[in-house]
Amino acid sequence: MLQPGNYSLVLTLQFLLLIYDLFVNSFSELLRSAPVIQLVLFILQDVGTLFAVIVLFLMLFNTFVFQAGLLGLLCQRFQVAVIFCALHLTLSVSLHVWLMNLRWKAVNVFVWSDGLQALFVLQRVVAVLYFYFYKRTALSLGDSRYYHDSLWLRNEFARVRG
Numbered sequence: 001m002l003q004p005g006n007y008s009l010v011l012t013l014q015f016l017l018l019i020y021d022l023f024v025n026s027f028s029e030l031l032r033s034a035p036v037i038q039l040v041l042f043i044l045q046d047v048g049t050l051f052a053v054i055v056l057f058l059m060l061f062n063t064f065v066f067q068a069g070l071l072g073l074l075c076q077r078f079q080v081a082v083i084f085c086a087l088h089l090t091l092s093v094s095l096h097v098w099l100m101n102l103r104w105k106a107v108n109v110f111v112w113s114d115g116l117q118a119l120f121v122l123q124r125v126v127a128v129l130y131f132y133f134y135k136r137t138a139l140s141l142g143d144s145r146y147y148h149d150s151l152w153l154r155n156e157f158a159r160v161r162g
Contacts, residue, residue: 007142010055014138017052018131021045025127035103042096049092053085056137063146065153073156081137088130091123 024045031038060066060074075082098119102111112120145152 010059011138011142014052014055014134017048017055018134020048021052021127022131025124032103033107035100035107038103039100042100046089046093046096049085049089052134053089056081056085056134059138059141063141064148065146065156068149068153068157070153070157070160072160078137078140081133084126084130084133088123088126091119091126095119095123 024041028038028041031041060078063074065074098116102116
């Protein structure tokens with residue numbers, strides 16, 4: 001089970017990963033003339049996002065609700081966050097690959113096709129929703145009712161069985 005001291009450590013790690021993701025999304029365009037540095041930032045951002053998703057799943061698997069066999073309840077409550085995590089990671093990797101493909105060949109040329117602009121805007125919009133739902137889920141998983149047997153859990157279990 002997740003202890004209160006461990007929860008604050010995990011939550012701090014999750015927030016640091018979100019802050020780094022936000023930082024790279026906000027300021028990576030300023031490094032357009034240094035493609036190697038931008039490539040490293042993008043790789044670290046994608047690995048950090050993947051790590052944040054893994055930590056989120058570990059937190060979900062650590063709950064008493066999961067151990068009691070109510071995976072459907074967890075999926076129902078947190079499916080939006082999981083969908084936005086997958087969507088954000090997919091769009092980020094796609095955008096990074098496309099940008100680096102264009103910028104590696106011509107560093108000082110400003111090339112933005114319509115498709116690239118659409119992907120850029122879509123990735124940024126999804127990133128905002130990802131930040132919101134990920135943070136909300138991480139904070140929700142701090143609720144003690146997910147980590148021990150309770151009347152709420154018994155009612156949910158009875159509702160699922162009946």
